[in-house]
Amino acid sequence: MEYPIVEVFRSIQGEGYHTGTPCVFIRLAGCPLHCPFCDTDKRARYSWSPTVLVKKIREFWAPVPLIVVTGGEPTQYSLFELSYELKSAFECSIHIETNGFNMEEVKSFDWVSLSPKRSLLLAPETVADEVKWLVPEWSLNDIQRMWELAPFHFVQPVNYRTKINRDNLKLCLQMMEEEPRLRLSLQLHKVIGVR
DSSP states (O other), X not given: OOEEEXXXXXXXXXXXXXXXXXXXXXXXXXXSOOOTTOXXXXXXXXXXXXXXXXXXXXXXXXXXXXXXEESSOGGGSOOHHHHHHHHHHOSSXXXXXXXXXXXXXXXXXXXXXXXXXXTSOOOTTOOOSEEEEEETTSOHHHHHHTGGGOSEEEEEEOOOSSSOOHHHHHHHHHHHHHOTTOEEXXXXXXXXTOO
């Protein structure tokens, strides 16, 4: 199978539990949702098989603790072959970032970062390692009803393309005052100016 690739690059994880960790991102193209606040380019530039993708990553590879498959929305594709090839080729943790479109596709990954969207109804058995709640799309009441989705929950301000939205950040901080189990995810890559 060939996957539509937007880009493959080395950076740091800027969101969630692994913020600050060096990693390689594989951004798959497309998303079935059309969220008005989306800040991601979803146009395919390449069509690569997992074997070609591994070869491309090896061209600039230096050991990193994790590889992140992201999008767009990666779970609109069959991902088992991709995750298998990545795990076979690299000795690191293989993560996926998803909006929850197709949670069946996340089962072969080491870490699942879920950023649910209102337009999707999550199945009751949905399980992830972390949930990033975009604010103001979600409220504290929504989060309280879905605490069982994952052990770690982050509030993350919906930001501008390259900088933090201070009003949405303020809402996140207010939510954290009311619910101390929440953590803040700031999109560190935007703060420090890296991709």
